[in-house]
Amino acid sequence: MTSPANNREREAAAGAPAVEPADSPAGGAPSGTAPGEGMPREPEAAGGDAEAVEDFEGADDRGQARTPETGGELEAVRAELAEMKEQLLRARAEAENTRRRAEQEISKSRRFAVESFAAELLSVKDSLDLAASVDLGDRDDDVVRNMHEGLTLTLRQFDAAFEKFGIAAVEPAAGEKLNPELHQAMSLQESSEVAPNHVLHVVQKGFTLNDRLLRPAMVIVAKAPAK
Numbered sequence: 001m002t003s004p005a006n007n008r009e010r011e012a013a014a015g016a017p018a019v020e021p022a023d024s025p026a027g028g029a030p031s032g033t034a035p036g037e038g039m040p041r042e043p044e045a046a047g048g049d050a051e052a053v054e055d056f057e058g059a060d061d062r063g064q065a066r067t068p069e070t071g072g073e074l075e076a077v078r079a080e081l082a083e084m085k086e087q088l089l090r091a092r093a094e095a096e097n098t099r100r101r102a103e104q105e106i107s108k109s110r111r112f113a114v115e116s117f118a119a120e121l122l123s124v125k126d127s128l129d130l131a132a133s134v135d136l137g138d139r140d141d142d143v144v145r146n147m148h149e150g151l152t153l154t155l156r157q158f159d160a161a162f163e164k165f166g167i168a169a170v171e172p173a174a175g176e177k178l179n180p181e182l183h184q185a186m187s188l189q190e191s192s193e194v195a196p197n198h199v200l201h202v203v204q205k206g207f208t209l210n211d212r213l214l215r216p217a218m219v220i221v222a223k224a225p226a227k
Contacts, residue, residue, distance in 0.1 A: 111166065111210045118167050119214055122207055125162075128155050129205075162207075170206030170217045172199045182206060184216040194222035 132151050136144060162168070170182050176199045178185065186203055194200050199219045206217030 112212060114165055115209055115212070115214065118162075118165065118207070118209055121158075122215055125155075125158055126204065128158065166210040167214070168208050170208060170213075170215075171202055172217060172219060174199060174201065178219070178221055182208075182213065182216055183219050185221045186218050187220050188223045189220050190225040191222035192225050196222055196224045198222050 128151060132148070132155055136148060172179070172183060175194050178197050178199060183199065183206070189200055191200055198221065200222040201220040202217060203220060204218040207214040
């Protein structure tokens with residue numbers, strides 16, 4: 001049987017309020033929470049903040065230290081780019097000059113391709129001119145007349161072919177000033193009618209091919225008469 005004293009102790013325990021542990025803070029953490037969890041952490045030591053500031057300043061200092069080197073590299077790249085641009089412009093100019101010279105050489109080759117052939121024909125033209133200049137006088141021979149007409153027609157064809165290929169005669173008139181680039185003086189002759197250093201008479205006609213001299217005109221040049 002249970003004693004009356006034990007019954008009183010159980011009743012007192014059931015009616016007494018629960019007592020919190022002395023070491024639990026007011027409004028403590030819920031049951032099952034480890035000590036320290038859910039509580040605000042204390043700020044780190046001032047030494048850690050100082051180190052972080054020093055690291056930031058050091059990084060900024062290192063960035064500033066690299067700035068001159070980066071600027072120098074940029075200037076070097078700019079100088080190299082300018083040099084390459086200049087080289088490109090020079091190469092383009094040289095290519096353009098080469099193209100123009102090639103075009104000029106081709107044009108000259110086309111214009112003067114018949115130069116040697118034309119020079120050989122000049123003596124033939126001289127002979128035909130000389131034959132056509134013969135005075136037939138009063139001769140009324142049909143054969144001679146037909147030959148002369150045929151010779152005249154041949155000379156016309158020669159002149160047309162020469163004109164087609166740019167061959168022109170150089171035949172200065174009497175009294176024309178001597179041109180050393182087109183005329184060749186054969187001799188000097190006194191004259192009171194023609195001024196000195198002027199053409200007095202043409203011995204042989206000259207010719208040009210597209211304004212290039214094939215053969216100079218052979219002329220006699222006047223000089224002042226002796227006193």
